[in-house]
Amino acid sequence: MDNLELMKHANDVRKGIVAAVHGAKAGHPGGSLSAADIFTFLYFEEMNIDPKDPKMEGRDRFVLSKGHTAPGLYSALANRGYFPVEDLPTLRHLGSYLQGHPCIQHVPGVDMSSGSLGQGISAAVGMALGARMTGQSFRVYTLLGDGEIEEGQVWEAAMFAGHRKLDNLVVIVDNNGLQIDGSIDDVCSPNPIDKKFEAFNFHVINLKDGNDMEQIRAAFAEARATKGKPTAIIAHTLKGKGVSYMEGSVDWHGKAPNDEEFEIAMADLERIGEALCQK
Amino acid sequence: MSEVKKMATREAYGKALAEFGDSYPDMVVLDADLAAATKTGVFKKKFPDRHIDCGIAEANMMGIAAGLSLTGKIPVASTFAMFAAGRAFEQVRNAIGYPHLNVKIGATHAGITVGEDGASHQCNEDIALMRTIPGMTILNPSDAVEARACVKAALDHQGPVYMRFGRAAVPVINDRPDYHFEIGKGQLLREGTDVTIVATGILVNSALEAAEKLAADGISAEVINICTIKPLDVDLIVKSAKKTGKVVTAEEHSIIGGLGGAVCEALCENAPVPVYRIGMRDVFGESGSAAALLVKYRLDGEGVYGQVKEFLA
Numbered sequence: 136m137d138n139l140e141l142m143k144h145a146n147d148v149r150k151g152i153v154a155a156v157h158g159a160k161a162g163h164p165g166g167s168l169s170a171a172d173i174f175t176f177l178y179f180e181e182m183n184i185d186p187k188d189p190k191m192e193g194r195d196r197f198v199l200s201k202g203h204t205a206p207g208l209y210s211a212l213a214n215r216g217y218f219p220v221e222d223l224p225t226l227r228h229l230g231s232y233l234q235g236h237p238c239i240q241h242v243p244g245v246d247m248s249s250g251s252l253g254q255g256i257s258a259a260v261g262m263a264l265g266a267r268m269t270g271q272s273f274r275v276y277t278l279l280g281d282g283e284i285e286e287g288q289v290w291e292a293a294m295f296a297g298h299r300k301l302d303n304l305v306v307i308v309d310n311n312g313l314q315i316d317g318s319i320d321d322v323c324s325p326n327p328i329d330k331k332f333e334a335f336n337f338h339v340i341n342l343k344d345g346n347d348m349e350q351i352r353a354a355f356a357e358a359r360a361t362k363g364k365p366t367a368i369i370a371h372t373l374k375g376k377g378v379s380y381m382e383g384s385v386d387w388h389g390k391a392p393n394d395e396e397f398e399i400a401m402a403d404l405e406r407i408g409e410a411l412c413q414k
Numbered sequence: 415m416s417e418v419k420k421m422a423t424r425e426a427y428g429k430a431l432a433e434f435g436d437s438y439p440d441m442v443v444l445d446a447d448l449a450a451a452t453k454t455g456v457f458k459k460k461f462p463d464r465h466i467d468c469g470i471a472e473a474n475m476m477g478i479a480a481g482l483s484l485t486g487k488i489p490v491a492s493t494f495a496m497f498a499a500g501r502a503f504e505q506v507r508n509a510i511g512y513p514h515l516n517v518k519i520g521a522t523h524a525g526i527t528v529g530e531d532g533a534s535h536q537c538n539e540d541i542a543l544m545r546t547i548p549g550m551t552i553l554n555p556s557d558a559v560e561a562r563a564c565v566k567a568a569l570d571h572q573g574p575v576y577m578r579f580g581r582a583a584v585p586v587i588n589d590r591p592d593y594h595f596e597i598g599k600g601q602l603l604r605e606g607t608d609v610t611i612v613a614t615g616i617l618v619n620s621a622l623e624a625a626e627k628l629a630a631d632g633i634s635a636e637v638i639n640i641c642t643i644k645p646l647d648v649d650l651i652v653k654s655a656k657k658t659g660k661v662v663t664a665e666e667h668s669i670i671g672g673l674g675g676a677v678c679e680a681l682c683e684n685a686p687v688p689v690y691r692i693g694m695r696d697v698f699g700e701s702g703s704a705a706a707l708l709v710k711y712r713l714d715g716e717g718v719y720g721q722v723k724e725f726l727a
Contacts (some may be wrong), residue, residue, distance in 0.1 A: 247480070250508070257473070258477045261480055265482045268485075268487065298469075
């Protein structure tokens with residue numbers, strides 16, 4: 136799929152994110168929007184998956200370690216055909232299968248329950264090790280927040296993955312620079328992130344613009360070509376990307392737009408979509 | 415009289431892993447730099463490629479086990495009870511319990527019979543912690559024979575299982591031809607009419623010794639071995655409580671939230687009778703030999719006997 140098509144899908148994924156958190160009247164739009172292009176590339180291009188057979192044997196796996204950005208994952212899954220896009224606004228509602236955080240037992244396409252920060256990466260590492268031990272060639276991807284990597288368990292997992300040279304594992308850090316209490320530099324800086332993963336024996340890719348499809352494509356190609364080491368992609372992204380008033384704002388980490396704000400957000404994304412269609 | 419055979423349940427655990435390695439080819443064993451102490455080293459020697467040392471990182475080990483189970487493996491994650499249920503509680507809850515994954519946890523060095531290491535390593539809270547996780551099965555064997563049976567039953571069970579083993583060598587009490595273990599089924603070891611002693615783990619032996627002494631005093635004690643703390647054999651306990659009218663629980667664990675808690679909850683709802691809980695009475699342990707600690711905290715046969723007498727007085 137070419138970049139323009141992927142960008143159109145990413146814009147639809149963003150619309151689904153806004154619709155989901157608006158419908159839920161809660162949830163985490165900021166970090167879902169910053170990672171929307173990465174979600175899209177993974178599910179529409181990179182991963183060997185089949186929406187009609189979510190548990191397909193030998194499929195690639197994805198673990199959303201930053202589980203609070205479930206709206207991003209769910210929207211990507213819905214737009215890819217795992218379940219109806221119309222269900223997204225039932226997010227977080229009593230009785231909906233779209234739980235507030237990813238749930239393996241209820242949501243088609245979810246490979247691991249997550250939400251408690253720092254834990255998803257360990258499960259992803261276990262899957263990567265399992266692939267090797269069972270002689271399977273599937274790859275494992277996991278997405279972490281840059282605030283999340285303040286959790287010590289992340290580095291336990293990184294140490295293990297580096298030690299075991301799990302080159303079927305790709306760790307992506309959504310480096311949007313903001314966490315709930317403010318800038319990651321002000322709260323408890325995890326920087327330099329790249330040097331930390333290098334020190335844990337990862338091949339590190341600094342993805343300068345993690346919202347640029349061409350650069351995303353190049354990063355995942357480099358990860359795939361890397362042998363003998365796990366890869367960490369440090370993706371520099373913009374929190375809230377695509378919605379004018381959310382971009383770069385920590386206020387939209389975990390807040391839903393009201394009806395008026397919802398209309399503005401959808402209008403923003405409509406304009407972006409129309410511009411993409413002109414290309 | 416021949417000498418009583420003794421073996422630590424952790425030793426039986428390690429041997430069982432090695433024994434069942436061939437018949438359960440998907441089983442892999444994880445440890446956190448304690449393979450010599452947890453006895454998973456016995457498995458490692460026989461199946462080096464299926465033993466995964468995660469280093470001193472128990473939280474990550476539980477997550478790795480979760481991930482492995484999602485690729486078809488049957489992971490057995492092993493470390494001391496303090497770290498398995500204590501340090502990694504939330505990983506067990508969220509990465510194994512919530513998705514209900516087929517992970518087995520082998521927790522050794524439970525209770526005060528850890529001995530000399532002292533209170534920092536004497537986990538008297540693990541049963542209480544694990545019991546609160548929906549869908550978790552908890553097995554606490556009373557001797558080496560039962561420990562082996564627990565490992566086999568856990569491997570045959572689909573879903574998360576927490577197995578609790580001890581450090582100290584304890585008498586083998588189940589070495590008999592008709593011994594049969596089934597998850598969720600307690601065992602009536604001695605019939606009685608005056609009081610029921612519901613015991614678990616190494617306190618089963620203490621309870622049997624106490625029952626002998628009580629008999630000498632003309633007190634008829636019924637003894638039930640509850641190896642499966644969860645799901646609890648409520649029927650067996652209620653039936654006995656209705657018969658004797660008085661219940662004592664006995665465990666090498668805090669009296670809060672463990673077997674004592676579970677039995678009280680079950681009896682309150684089904685057959686309220688007076689209950690006395692024998693165990694660690696809301697205190698931390700301390701350094702000392704396992705035998706001396708059992709005496710001090712009144713968990714040996716004499717201690718259980720004395721406490722039952724006081725309860726009945």
